[in-house]
Amino acid sequence: MKLAAYYWERIKRQRPAMFGLGFIIFLIILATLGTYFTKSPTKVNFDEKNLPPPGYTVEHSMYSAQNESFITTLQEGTWEHPLGTDSMGRDMLAQLVSGARVSLLVGLLATGIAIIIGAVIGVTSAYFGGAMDDILMRTTDVMMTFPFLLLLILIVYLFGASLTLIILAIGLTGWTGTARLVRSETLSLRTREFIMASKALGAGDLRIIFRHLLPNTLSSIIVLATLSIPGAILAEAVLSFIGLGDPTVASWGNILNAGQGSLETAWWVAVEPGVMLFLTVLSFNFLGDGLREAFDPKGE
Amino acid sequence: MENSAVLSVDHLQTCFFTKKGKVMAVDDVSFDLLKGEILCIVGESGSGKTVTALSILRLIDHPGRITGGKIMFGKKNLLELTIRELQDIRGNRISMIFQDPHSSLNPVFTTGDQISEAITAHRSVSRKEADARAIELLELVGIPIPEERFHEYPHQFSGGMKQRATIAMALACAPDILIADEPTTALDLTIQAQMLDLFSELRKKFNMSIIYITHDLGVVSEIADHVAVMYAGRIMEKGCRDDILKNPKHPYTKGLIDCLPSEKGKPASIPGTIPNLINPPEGCIFHPRCRFAMEICRLRRPMPSKTNNEHYVSCFLYGDI
C-alpha cells in the first residue's frame, strides 16, 4: 500500500495524466449511471430528425406533394435534445452515453483478455525456453505479422458481428505486445538472485511464476495495458465505422458511420462521437504515459 | 616574460540548480596558469575539479551555471564573450580532452573526419589540406600507419589509441592551453605511463600550457610544475609541486599524501566522506573531517594565506586570522 501511495504521489504531479484520469472517471460514471438519466438511444422519431444542438439552426428542404415544390423550413435545436438528433430522430446524447458504455466495455475486456493471454504465453515461453519458446515466439511472430485490421475484419465478417465476438476478436489478436514484453522481462529476471534462491529452496515452477516473476513485471504490464486500451477502443470503432459493428447497440463507431453519410445535413452526428472517441483515446494515452513516468526508476 | 600568466581564474563560482537545491560545485576558485607550465588540479572525485575545467570553456550543461568570477585569457574575460567569440577560442586557443575516450568520439564519423573538422572550424583551408594535417597530427601523437587509421571509425581503435586521437584533435590548431580532464583514468596502467610522456613531449613541442586534472598524486609528482588541491568545490592549497608534495601544509593535503601506499606500511585514509554540497558545513568546508579542527573552523571560512613563495593555503592553522 505504501508503494501505491508513493506512485500516486508521483502521478499526481503530472497534469496530463491527471486530466486523463479525470476524464476516464467521468466516462465510467457516464457509462454506468448515465443511462438512467437519458432517453432511449434507440427510440426512432422521424418528426424530430436531424435536429441540431440548441443554439444552431439548419435549413431543411422537403418536397411537398401538396404544393408540388420544395419547402424550406428552418429548424432550431431544443434543450429537449441537448446534443441534437440523428437522421432517424434518435437522441444523440443518449447514443453517446450508450457508446461510452460500449467503448469502455470493449477497451477493458478486450485488453484484459489480451493481457492474460500475452502474460501466460510470455512467461511460459521465457521460463521453459527451448522448443516451447521457439514455437510460442514463432506463433507470436505470425500473429504480429498478420495485417491486424484485415484479420479483425475477416473474423467479424465470417463469424458474425456481435459485441461479444468483437471483444473476443480484439482480445485474441492483441496479445502479441504483452507476450514479447513479459517474455523479455522474465528472461532478465530469471537469472536474478532471488529467483535462483527460491529455486534452490525447492519452489515449484508455478509458485515461482506467480509469486516472483509476474509481480515483478506488473508495472510494465500496467503501463502496456493502459496504452493498449485506446487501441482496442479504436479497433471496435473502426469495425463499426466500416459497417461491421454490432447493429443492436449504439457505439461511437456506428454513429460515425451514420454521420459520415449526413455530413451535409447534420454535421453534429459525425462530430460528436468523434470528439468523445478522441478525448477517450487521449486520456488513456496521457494516463499511460504518466504511469510510465511514475514507474520509471530513473525519474526524479 | 617567462612567468606571465596565460590564464587566470579569479573567484570562479559554478552552481548546479537541481530539484533538491542549489549545489555549489565550484566555490571561489582562483588560480593562475603560467606560460608553458603544467598545472595539476588534484582532488577526490566530486571535488569540483572537472566542473572547474568545464567552466573555463563554458561547457557547463543545464542545470549548471557559472554564477560568479572572472576567467581572464590574455585581455579577454572568457565569461563575458559572446558565444561566437567563445567558439573562436574553443579548440583553437584553448583545447580540452576528456576522461573517457570511448564516449568522447562520435561513433558514426571516422576518426580522421573528426580531427579534420577541428581544423576546418578555425582555419580556412581546403578539405584536402585539413586531412593531410590530421594525418600528420595522428603520427605526432604516436598512432602507427596514420594514413589508414585516418579512415577508420572510433570503435576500431583501442582505448589508448582513441585517447591519442582525441589529443590529436585537441592539438589541431596548436592551442595555447590544453585542458586534460583525467585523460588516463580510463586507460590501462602501462598506457598511462606512455601518455604522461606524450604530454611532457607535446608541451615542449607546442610550447603550450597544460591544466592537468587528476586524482592521482603519482601523476602529479611526475608531470606537474604547480599543483592546486581541491576539496568540495574549493581550493585548499596551491603551490609548486615540491612544496605541495614534500611540505604539505593543509591537513587535507597531508591526508591525501598519507593515503598513498608507501614503504612504511599500510596507507592511512581520511575519515569521513565529502560533505553534501546542497547544505555544506559552515566555516571551513573540511572541518568535519579535520583532525586539527578548532572552534574558529566551524564559524569562519579561511582565506588563502601565503606561507612562503607562491605557496598558498586556506587553513586557520597558518597565517593571520
Added chain:
Amino acid sequence: MRSYIAKRLLHTALISWGVMTTAFILMRIGPNSPADKYLAGLGAGHNVTQVVAAIESRYGVDKPLYEQYFSYITSLLQGDWGWSFGTSMPVMELIKTHWIYSFQLILLSTIFAVVLGIALGIFAAVRKNTAADHAVAFFSFAGISIPNFWLGIMLILIFSVKLGWFKTYYDTSLPMFSLENLHALVLPVFTLGTGMVAGYSRYVRSAMLDNLGKDFVRTARAKGLPESIVIRKHVFRNAMLPVITIIMLDMGSIVFGGAYITEVIFGIPGLGWMSLKAVFADDYAVVLAVTLIGAIITLLFNLLADIAYMYLDPRIRYE
C-alpha cells in the same frame, strides 16, 4: 551479413506461410464460408444444388480441405495467386492495377510525415522545456490520439463540405500525378500523415535529447564548432539511426493499417479499398492473397529496417 540476411529471408518465408495458413483455415471454418455464400447467391432461384455442385467442382471447393490447401500452395509456388470470383480476373491482375494507388498515398504521406516530423522533433529538442516544446508535445499527443478515420471525416466536413476547397474524388482515368488527383490527395495525405508526424516528432525529439547529452557532443563543442553544426552533424546523424528504423517499420505496417481506412474514406482505389470490397463480396482468393502480401510487405520492411540500421551504424557495419 549475407548469412544473416539468408536466415532472415527463411524466417520471412516461414512466418508468411504461417499467416497464409491461418487465413486459409479461418476462411474455411467460418460459419459463413465465403465460397458457399457466393455460390448460394449465384444460384438463387432455380436448381441451386446443381449449380453449386457444378461451380464447386469448377473451382475445386468440393474437395476435402487438405487437398484444396495443397493445391493452393502448389499453384502459389507456380506464381498463380488464384482467381477472383467477384471481378472475374486473376487475383494478380487485380493487385497489379490497385497497388500503385496505395503506394502513391503512402509515399506522399511518408514524405510529408518525415519532413514535418523531423523538423518538429528537432525544434522541440533544441527548445527543451520551453513553451514551444510543450506545444509540440501537446500536438504529438493529440495527433497520436486522434482517430484517423474521424480526422478524415472532419477534414472532408470542413474543407470539402463547408469551405469547398478540396474535392475528394480520386479520378483513376487521369494520370496519377495529375494536378486534379494530387489536389484530391491533399486531405488523404493529411489524414494519414498527421498521426505519423505526431509519432515521428516524439521519436526524433527523444533521440535528439538522448544524443545531446552524449560526451561526443561536448567534444564537438569543445572543438569550437558552431552550435548549428553540432546539432546538424553530430546530434542529428546519431539521432537518425533509430528514427530511420522506425520509419521503415511504419511503412511496412501502414499498408493495411492507416492507409487501409484512409483509402476507404476517400475512395482511393488502393489495396485497402480493394480488399475491403473483396471481403464484402466474399471474394476469398483476393482476401487470402492480400493478407499474404500484407504479411510479406511487413516482414520485408522489418528486414530492410535492420539492414538500413546495419548500414548506417559503422559499429555494426564493420563487424
